[in-house]
Amino acid sequence: xxxxxxxxxxxQLNRSEIVAVDDVTLAIEEGEIFGVIGYSGAGKSTLIRLxxxxxxxxxxxxxxxxxxMTTLKGAGLRNARQKISMIFQHFNLLWSRTVEENxxxxxxxxxxxxxxxxxxxxxxxxxxxxxxxxxxxxxxLSGGQKQRVGIARALANDPEVLLCxxxxxxxxxxxxxxILDLLTDINERLGLTIVLITHExxxxxxxxxxxxxxxxxxxxxxxxxxxxxxSPQADITKRFISQVTDTGDTDxxxxxxxxxxxxxxxxxxxxxxxxxxxxxxxxxxxxxSIDVNIVQGNISTTRDGAYxxxxxxxxxxxxxxxxxxxxxxxxxxKTEVLIHD
Ligand SMILES: Nc1ncnc2c1ncn2[C@@H]1O[C@H](COP(=O)(O)OP(=O)(O)OP(=O)(O)O)[C@@H](O)[C@H]1O
Numbered sequence: 001x002x003x004x005x006x007x008x009x010x011x012q013l014n015r016s017e018i019v020a021v022d023d024v025t026l027a028i029e030e031g032e033i034f035g036v037i038g039y040s041g042a043g044k045s046t047l048i049r050l051x052x053x054x055x056x057x058x059x060x061x062x063x064x065x066x067x068x069m070t071t072l073k074g075a076g077l078r079n080a081r082q083k084i085s086m087i088f089q090h091f092n093l094l095w096s097r098t099v100e101e102n103x104x105x106x107x108x109x110x111x112x113x114x115x116x117x118x119x120x121x122x123x124x125x126x127x128x129x130x131x132x133x134x135x136x137x138x139x140x141l142s143g144g145q146k147q148r149v150g151i152a153r154a155l156a157n158d159p160e161v162l163l164c165x166x167x168x169x170x171x172x173x174x175x176x177x178x179i180l181d182l183l184t185d186i187n188e189r190l191g192l193t194i195v196l197i198t199h200e201x202x203x204x205x206x207x208x209x210x211x212x213x214x215x216x217x218x219x220x221x222x223x224x225x226x227x228x229x230x231s232p233q234a235d236i237t238k239r240f241i242s243q244v245t246d247t248g249d250t251d252x253x254x255x256x257x258x259x260x261x262x263x264x265x266x267x268x269x270x271x272x273x274x275x276x277x278x279x280x281x282x283x284x285x286x287x288x289s290i291d292v293n294i295v296q297g298n299i300s301t302t303r304d305g306a307y308x309x310x311x312x313x314x315x316x317x318x319x320x321x322x323x324x325x326x327x328x329x330x331x332x333x334k335t336e337v338l339i340h341d
Contacts, residue, residue, distance in 0.1 A: 001030035007060035009046050020046040022217030033187050033194040035204040038214035044197035048163050052084045053077055085154035089166040091146040093138040099149050100134040106156040124152040144175035164196035180207045201240045205302050213237045226304045253295050257313050264315035266338040272307045280331045288324045290316030
């Protein structure tokens with residue numbers, strides 16, 4: 001439904017050229033929540049601005065609903081843009097207008113009749129959970145409430161795509177979760193496609209179906225959130241995932257264990273969903289005469305299911321440890337050797 005093909009965006013700055021988006025090819029399906037994650041300067045904002053026509057690519061194609069965005073002009077571009085809404089990190093509300101008037105604003109611009117406007121605003125206020133706050137001004141609202149106004153305003157003209165530019169980055173963790181729940185609810189209820197950019201893996205894990213990881217203007221990895229979390233390929237993806245999985249104590253625990261029993265082998269097991277390693281581990285301990293120390297374990301949930309890791313230290317005869325690892329592999333438990341003796 002949204003297809004970017006070989007998209008480049010270069011900016012000329014004094015005499016140097018900045019490549020903000022470098023040969024990006026991506027397909028975003030209708031009705032999914034698609035996350036783009038990257039550090040500052042990776043090109044995320046430029047990418048999202050290309051989607052709503054605020055920037056035009058230097059080269060490449062951007063098709064939205066079968067329409068080539070890069071060649072649209074005038075009324076055609078305005079119409080296409082009406083189907084694509086955006087919410088922002090700092091909300092971008094009109095401070096002299098009440099909640100109700102802020103949400104009404106895009107309807108006024110679109111020339112919707114007063115009675116229809118009133119009805120629509122009421123529905124939207126209901127949808128985002130702001131009933132009772134209609135007459136408040138933005139300065140009287142909490143950050144989460146301001147973003148709810150931003151979301152209601154973005155939905156006023158019944159868009160097909162909602163772009164979220166770091167929409168929760170200015171909010172505390174609890175409010176972030178409430179806004180992410182609201183976005184999930186809207187996605188499910190309205191079938192709206194959501195494209196969000198963020199530098200927080202927590203946001204991706206909690207609500208996205210698929211994710212693209214950006215670095216230096218390029219998409220270095222993309223896929224289903226569960227798959228990417230389970231087997232990240234790029235180093236940068238691994239770093240992002242460690243934001244949400246590392247306890248911080250693991251390195252210290254591993255170093256300590258290596259000191260205590262330098263001949264052990266540290267391995268990491270990965271598992272998904274309901275499947276549990278317990279029976280396999282019990283059999284491992286029964287069958288092989290090695291010591292098994294649990295260093296760290298965690299389980300995380302994505303919207304498509306749970307995944308987890310377990311770090312073990314295996315101590316004993318090297319050949320028996322190799323057999324034990326082969327046993328785990330044969331039982332389809334994904335293993336990764338972290339430290340050899
Ligand atoms: N209008 C512009 N003119 C010149 N350079 C730009 C412009 N917009 C973005 N850039 C540059 O393009 C690169 C990518 O910026 P972009 O804002 O897209 O990254 P980002 O991943 O969104 O980072 P951030 O989260 O900090 O905004 C940066 O080097 C930035 O300085």
